[in-house]
Amino acid sequence: GQQVMQIPQYQHVQEGEDFTTYCNSSTTLSNIQWYKQRPGGHPVFLIQLVKSGEVKKQKRLTFQFGEAKKNSSLHITATQTTDVGTYFCAGPFMDSNYQLIWGAGTKLIIKP
């Protein structure tokens, strides 16, 4: 069945270091969404990518959608304590017009 995989599961960084999470789909996606979930919180929408090869930036966050529309990445430059949380990607489920299928997330942990 269709799968969306994220790596790594966890990433420990020193504050000020960069962070990257990768999302890989077993099928071509029409679009991909990224969400952030703070510890104890709920997912919050960050961005949606639609076009092949698209790159979007939000301050220190850079989002990319692969040329084949099967992978995506989120890169955070110079992490801050406010970036702590789990980052999820989600894409349309192929057998549905409404469902999203979600990755398991990458947890960003800032080393003390």
Next chain:
Amino acid sequence: DTGVSQDPRHKITKRGQNVTFRCDPISEHNRLYWYRQTLGQGPEFLTYFQNEAQLEKSRLLSDRFSAERPKGSFSTLEIQRTEQGDSAMYLCASTLGARGYNEQFFGPGTRLTVL
């Protein structure tokens, strides 16, 4: 605060009991989703409403789960004869639009613990 509210925030129940959760979406949002999330996992789709119509249910969803959205406003999710495996965070999300995949606004969730 996204404007989506859920009640209760926490529920502890004994195995075999029935539980009901409520979600109040953003008022102008016509589309509503229920998800289940367990530790270390992303949200798992349960069901979807467009206005009052339930258009999709997860094939993995047990028939002990039922959801309603009367009048296309708030929604309820009921779990009958709860099992320990039902322990999870139940999230509601709403969005606007006729079709497509728009930004979803999540509520704070209801954490269910089945003893």
